[in-house]
Amino acid sequence: MxxxxxxxxxxxxxxxxxxxxxxxxxxxxxxxxxxITRSDRMSNVPDNNFSNTEKLAFLEINGEPKKVPDFSFVNQDGKVITNKDYLGKVYVIEFFFTTCPTICPIMNQNLVQVSERFKGIKDFGVASFTINPSHDTPEVLKEYAEKYKITNPNWNLLTGDRDAIYDLANLGFNLYTAQDDSAAGGFEHSGNFALVDKNGFIRSRKDAYGNPKIYYRGTITEAAKFNEEGEEEEISQLKEDIKKLLNE
Missing domain, CATH: 1.20.5 (Single alpha-helices involved in coiled-coils or other helix-helix interfaces)
Structure with missing residues (x-):
């Protein structure tokens, strides 16, 4: 040599x-x-390998795509958060309360799992609105976030004016919410999640008839697959559809 x-x-x-x-x-x-930045987390970068390749539908009211109404509430850190803070992000909406003895724990366990799937992706978030704001102060919500190990900086647990929250749920998202002393925990609410795109429009996949499904069932885990009524879990669908919107 x-x-x-x-x-x-x-x-x-x-x-x-x-x-x-x-x-x-x-x-x-x-x-x-x-x-570690988003580009570093190669395993978490949204891909285009979808079991359902159809573009997500818009929820239309009178022929117009429905947008998330304006809102302004306080999060678990005492910071004012509005719908404008979520522009440019894909996010999931839920309505819950911290003392809920029935479906809320499952819903938030599912959302933690979803959030972990997109950990480190700055364009993904969650907005959780309490329907019992008189009890669920920022301090209470902070404890709840710690209990469920909520670490996503774009996951806001929000509290504020009761009527504004109920209007947002019932009119803005058509996600049923009501105070009912006869119900477990004193409140009734939907166990569904809504999905919002980067421009603030409510999006979902279509059903067998070509209509938007609008919501995702949040009360069944991926592991369980079905509930006692035979309804199928939709968390796996939610994850896939979040990826689609992140790729748009």
């Missing part, structure tokens, strides 16, 4: 050594500090 070849191998080895000394500690440090 010539001296020239030897020098070439030595040079390459030297470059690799320098790269390792300079950059590997920085990469390790970023991992330790959870400073």
């Amino acid at each position: 010539s001296n020239k070849s030897n020098y070439s191998y030595v040079g390459i080895a030297f470059i690799i050594l320098v790269f390792g000394i300079i950059f590997i500690p920085k990469i390790v440090d970023r991992i330790k500090n959870n400073d």
